[in-house]
Amino acid sequence: MEQPIPSRRQFLAAVGNLASVGWITLNWPQIAVAAEHADHAGHDAAAGPTSLTTLTAAEAAEVDAIANRIVPGGATPGARDARVIYFIDNALGSFFAGQLPAFRKGLTEFGSAYAARYGAGAPFSAAPEAQQTAWLKEADKTPFFTAVRRLTVLGLIALPKYGGNHDNLGWKLIGVEDNHYWEPPFGYYDRDYAGFEPYPGTKPYTA
Amino acid sequence: MDRKTFKTSETVDFIVVGSGSSGGIMARELARAGNSVVVMEQGPRMEAHEFEHDELKYRQLSGITNNPATNPQTFRRDATEKAERTAGRNPLTYARVVGGSSTHFNANFWRLHEIDFIEGSRYGGIEGASLVDWPITYAELEPYYTKVEWEVGVSGLAGASPFDPWRSKPYPMPPLPVKSSGVLFERGARKLGLHPFPAPMAINSVTYRDRPACAQCGLCGGFACEVMAKSSSVWTVIPEAEATGRCEVRSESYVFRIGMNKAGRTTGVYYYDSDRKEQFQNARAVVVCANGAETPKLLLNSATNGFEQGLANSSGKVGRYLMFNKGGGAQARFEHPLNEYKGANVTRIMHDFYDSDPKRGFYGGGGFDARSGGPLTWGQSVPKGTPNWGPEFKEYLESYTYWMNCSGHGTSLAQETNRVDIDPELKDDWGVPAIRVTYKDHPDDVKHAKWQVERAVEIMDAAGAVQIVPGEVGEASGGVHLLGTCRMGNDAGSSVIDKYHRTHDVKNLFLCDGSSMVTSGRGQPTQTIEALAFRAADHIAKFAKAGEI
Numbered sequence: 001m002e003q004p005i006p007s008r009r010q011f012l013a014a015v016g017n018l019a020s021v022g023w024i025t026l027n028w029p030q031i032a033v034a035a036e037h038a039d040h041a042g043h044d045a046a047a048g049p050t051s052l053t054t055l056t057a058a059e060a061a062e063v064d065a066i067a068n069r070i071v072p073g074g075a076t077p078g079a080r081d082a083r084v085i086y087f088i089d090n091a092l093g094s095f096f097a098g099q100l101p102a103f104r105k106g107l108t109e110f111g112s113a114y115a116a117r118y119g120a121g122a123p124f125s126a127a128p129e130a131q132q133t134a135w136l137k138e139a140d141k142t143p144f145f146t147a148v149r150r151l152t153v154l155g156l157i158a159l160p161k162y163g164g165n166h167d168n169l170g171w172k173l174i175g176v177e178d179n180h181y182w183e184p185p186f187g188y189y190d191r192d193y194a195g196f197e198p199y200p201g202t203k204p205y206t207a
Numbered sequence: 208m209d210r211k212t213f214k215t216s217e218t219v220d221f222i223v224v225g226s227g228s229s230g231g232i233m234a235r236e237l238a239r240a241g242n243s244v245v246v247m248e249q250g251p252r253m254e255a256h257e258f259e260h261d262e263l264k265y266r267q268l269s270g271i272t273n274n275p276a277t278n279p280q281t282f283r284r285d286a287t288e289k290a291e292r293t294a295g296r297n298p299l300t301y302a303r304v305v306g307g308s309s310t311h312f313n314a315n316f317w318r319l320h321e322i323d324f325i326e327g328s329r330y331g332g333i334e335g336a337s338l339v340d341w342p343i344t345y346a347e348l349e350p351y352y353t354k355v356e357w358e359v360g361v362s363g364l365a366g367a368s369p370f371d372p373w374r375s376k377p378y379p380m381p382p383l384p385v386k387s388s389g390v391l392f393e394r395g396a397r398k399l400g401l402h403p404f405p406a407p408m409a410i411n412s413v414t415y416r417d418r419p420a421c422a423q424c425g426l427c428g429g430f431a432c433e434v435m436a437k438s439s440s441v442w443t444v445i446p447e448a449e450a451t452g453r454c455e456v457r458s459e460s461y462v463f464r465i466g467m468n469k470a471g472r473t474t475g476v477y478y479y480d481s482d483r484k485e486q487f488q489n490a491r492a493v494v495v496c497a498n499g500a501e502t503p504k505l506l507l508n509s510a511t512n513g514f515e516q517g518l519a520n521s522s523g524k525v526g527r528y529l530m531f532n533k534g535g536g537a538q539a540r541f542e543h544p545l546n547e548y549k550g551a552n553v554t555r556i557m558h559d560f561y562d563s564d565p566k567r568g569f570y571g572g573g574g575f576d577a578r579s580g581g582p583l584t585w586g587q588s589v590p591k592g593t594p595n596w597g598p599e600f601k602e603y604l605e606s607y608t609y610w611m612n613c614s615g616h617g618t619s620l621a622q623e624t625n626r627v628d629i630d631p632e633l634k635d636d637w638g639v640p641a642i643r644v645t646y647k648d649h650p651d652d653v654k655h656a657k658w659q660v661e662r663a664v665e666i667m668d669a670a671g672a673v674q675i676v677p678g679e680v681g682e683a684s685g686g687v688h689l690l691g692t693c694r695m696g697n698d699a700g701s702s703v704i705d706k707y708h709r710t711h712d713v714k715n716l717f718l719c720d721g722s723s724m725v726t727s728g729r730g731q732p733t734q735t736i737e738a739l740a741f742r743a744a745d746h747i748a749k750f751a752k753a754g755e756i
Contacts, residue, residue: 069596069597070596070597070600071596071600071601071604072597072598072601074598076601076605078601095268133597136596140595140596149595149596150587153583153586153587153604154263154267154583156586156604157262157582157583157586158261158262158263158583159259159260159261159262159263162263171582173601173604173605174582174586174604174605174607174608175544175546175605175607175608176548176582176607176608180260180422180424181422181423181424181434182422182423182424182425182549182550183423184384184385184386184423184550186386186387186423186545186546186547186549186550187386187387187543187544187545187546187547187549187608188387188541188543188544188545189387189390189391189541189543189545190384190385190386190387190389190390193385193390196364196367196382196385196393196404196405198367199367199369199402201369202366202367202368202369203366204364204365204366204367205365205366205377206364206365206377206378206381207376207377207378207379207380
């Protein structure tokens with residue numbers, strides 16, 4: 001793409017503000033350019049929550065530690081870098097609020113079982129990585145772990161406005177570029193497609 | 208444009224219940240024929256820019272679909288079980304928004320073939336199934352398939368598939384640009400001597416009827432198209448219906464009962480308005496286009512004196528013969544990135560295995576396509592043998608752009624015991640008795656789906672996949688193609704509507720949507736539903752003009 005790519009937010013705003021469909025028809029290739037000039041600075045709807053509103057700090061520390069073992073950081077970003085914990089906190093306080101009681105109960109049981117094995121002196125989140133991994137291998141069949149895993153993946157890949165996928169790090173991890181429109185070639189294999197070759201006995205025809 | 212509105216006290220010519228694939232067309236055609244029309248839509252009206260690229264909202268949180276929290280349903284395998292609510296999602300899912308499910312469909316537009324209409328004669332007598340002929344043929348529907356392609360807007364390449372049924376006109380638009388999944392699918396299938404071809408899609412490939420070409424954003428199925436390139440009713444026939452000045456689309460209006468008089472004629476509909484206040488709209492006739500789940504629900508919830516088992520249900524068939532489209536496929540990983548998140552979902556399909564073949568040992572047929580899925584849904588599960596957390600899981604997530612799906616879409620046999628009826632206890636947030644679903648796959652449906660998995664694996668192998676994950680074929684527990692529940696037929700004792708979509712029992716009550724279908728077709732029913740709507744509207748408008756409603 002040669003021209004600068006406006007953000008999805010700018011693009012949608014530009015399309016939404018169009019008075020007529022005819023305008024789109026006439027100016028479709030230029031819409032992106034028009035969007036560049038749409039002034040929506042200062043209204044960054046993409047920003048998500050950046051503080052805890054549902055979980056306590058201690059609860060969040062445990063969940064964050066689990067999430068960061070599910071998708072660990074390192075050479076490339078992991079769940080902690082993508083701030084998945086803010087997604088989880090936001091989800092459990094709003095659209096997944098119904099799951100909060102079971103989630104809390106599961107977290108308490110997770111902590112008790114961990115303490116029974118490693119002692120009550122320090123929480124799971126304070127343990128060295130190897131110990132965390134060893135314990136999760138024992139706990140990864142519980143409904144609680146399954147719930148954290150689901151929330152971690154959602155938080156990694158859902159829109160940043162929900163709290164996770166900070167700085168599009170989740171999309172970057174999986175190789176997805178944030179753009180609202182594309183042109184071919186899309187991938188490696190359609191780059192040099194020679195065109196559709198008709199079969200013997202058929203006569204494809206167009207309007 | 209000032210939109211026409213009607214008072215509830217006015218007697219309009221027609222109420223159309225539902226604004227989706229069939230409802231939108233019905234409204235436009237009846238209004239253009241000079242009738243006054245009120246379209247009732249359960250969901251809100253959303254403008255193009257209000258739709259977001261939000262996979263969480265639309266694929267996980269019932270953003271525009273019937274919400275299990277407020278519109279719950281129950282499910283059971285057979286009549287001996289007590290039906291229970293299912294966790295997370297409803298068994299029968301549809302979009303609850305102006306435009307209906309045409310708003311969020313993938314836009315695969317396949318015509319039925321000649322064989323679909325006559326399978327009863329060809330293969331009837333399958334144990335446990337009711338495989339019967341349609342009361343109409345492909346030839347009768349062909350002009351209306353063409354009308355859909357030109358009036359609504361479909362892109363494709365006519366004559367490309369040796370297995371295509373005959374057609375009177377080409378597509379009005381060339382096919383969409385091929386993506387990597389389409390190239391690989393074509394490569395693999397051709398190597399096996401099969402005949403893949405450009406997918407017919409209800410998505411603009413060029414500017415058409417004042418709507419732009421596809422922006423290739425990659426999010427079709429489950430999403431509404433914010434650039435209006437997808438040929439959803441809300442961007443096509445609904446505005447055209449309103450432009451007549453004789454049609455009102457009344458959103459957030461949930462019809463819960465059809466009104467009847469002592470003479471056995473419908474008088475209009477009862478509905479809850481946006482404030483959940485009960486209203487009644489008067490009409491000369493009612494056309495229900497509410498989909499294969501909501502249409503039988505409405506009829507069964509409209510039981511009254513003389514219609515104790517539900518409206519138009521003297522046959523006892525309302526809600527029965529529920530069909531989805533069962534199928535099986537495979538996921539495949541390749542050496543280089545495909546970037547399937549870009550581009551319209553499907554660009555190549557194949558119909559070599561469309562017809563049922565007795566040599567296989569079971570009934571069933573279908574088509575295959577190459578398709579993509581959104582990353583958030585994809586990341587929820589892992590192939591067998593891949594850890595679902597830790598560094599290896601992270602590596603799997605990083606491989607997202609290297610994967611594609613080869614999906615089979617096929618038949619489901621009509622069975623009388625598979626049905627939509629009313630749960631004896633459960634009600635929704637409006638107090639309307641909820642849907643109870645009873646469904647069990649026919650053994651042949653399962654065999655065919657497993658057979659499709661094997662074919663998909665072969666195609667992906669021939670395409671050079673480095674890893675193939677065969678799909679698992681489980682028992683169906685719901686669907687989005689909601690078919691067969693008010694089937695059409697010539698015999699009033701074994702069907703609900705006649706070949707003109709008039710109910711056998713109520714002269715001024717018509718039904719047209721997926722519920723009208725007699726057999727399931729091969730996986731992509733929407734173009735047929737729309738063709739039926741154009742055809743039914745022609746006849747209903749003639750009846751109205753002749754004073755025959």
